[in-house]
Amino acid sequence: MSEPLFRQDAYLREAAGRVTGLSEEGGVILDATVFYPTSGGQxxxxxxxxxxxxxxxIATAQKGPGETIVLMPEGAGALPPVGTQVHQRLDWDRRHRHMRVHTALHLLSVVIPLPVTGGQIGAEKGRLDFMMPEPPADPAAIEAALxxxxxxxxPVSDDWISDAELAANPGLVKTMSVKPPVGQGRVRLVRIGSGSDQVDLQPCGGTHVARTGEIGHIALGKIENKGKQNRRVNILLAD
Known part of the structure; x- marks a missing residue:
């Protein structure tokens, strides 16, 4: 397996690693990595x-067989042989922007308390699709509330619950299109706020900022019609 160092510390930008395998597609597998693999819209x-x-x-990271994470090269080049000790370094600005957008989307699901049917995270913007038959009456109020x-x-923190606890609390799952991974015995929860100030708690495996203030100002983008029951709500980072 590849130990997901980003799960322990989303702010870890660099780390050592050892090559444990090379994929048939030309990717590199490390024993431990700071690279988050594509999943959950991130x-x-x-x-x-x-x-x-x-x-x-490295152009991107993706999930490999078992619990491995495969780092895919940007172009052709010599790969480090199995057993090589490497130093890995993130494109931190891009990752941090993903973290800001991801946390902002969790807050958007608080402001618009409707079932989520899809979502996507980018470095400049993100979006959630909602089961929303009619367009919102006051988009400016949504932006202001967000x-x-x-x-x-x-504060943004995480916790873990068992598969059984999640099954007993189905209301924690907001996203209809992406179900939390179960079968491993436990599921990660991301919490925004604490105590009486808690505003959100939902299963999520992605990376997030430590406090909501780190997101910065968010502008509401287009609200698009995606069928009889769905509306796509776009948000944009101000900087």
Missing amino acids: PGDSGMLEWEGGRLA NALIARDL
């Missing part, structure tokens, strides 16, 4: 691998 991380006598630009939550600078 893109895989990009960055760089360096080792004695070589370096390799930025008010951000401005409260609420």
Whole structure:
């Protein structure tokens, strides 16, 4: 398996690693990695691998067989042999923007308390699809409410519950299109706020900022009609 270092510390930008395998598609598998793999609407991380006598630009990361994470090169180049000690470094600006957008989307699901049918995270913007037959009456009020939550600078933390506890609390799952991974005995929850100030709690395996104030100002983008029952709500980072 590849130990997911990003799960322990989403702010870890660099780390050492050892090559444990090479995929048939030309990817690199490490024993432990800071690179988040594409999943749950969040893109895989990009960055760089360096080792004695070589370096390799990483375009993205993806889930591999079992519990492995495969780092996919940006282009052709020599791969580090199995057993090589490498230094891995994230494109931190891109990852941090993903974290800001991801946390903002969790808050958007608070402001619009409707079932979520899809979502996507980017470095400049993100979107959630809602089961929303009619368009919102006041988009400006949605933007104001979202930025008010951000401005409260609420702490963002995680916790774990068992598969059985999740099954007993189906209301925790907001996203209809992506179900939380079960079968491993436990599921990660992301909490925004704490105690009486808690505003959100839902299963999520992605990376998030430590406090909502770190997101910065969010602008509401287009609200698109995606069928009889669905509306797509776009948000944009201000900087």
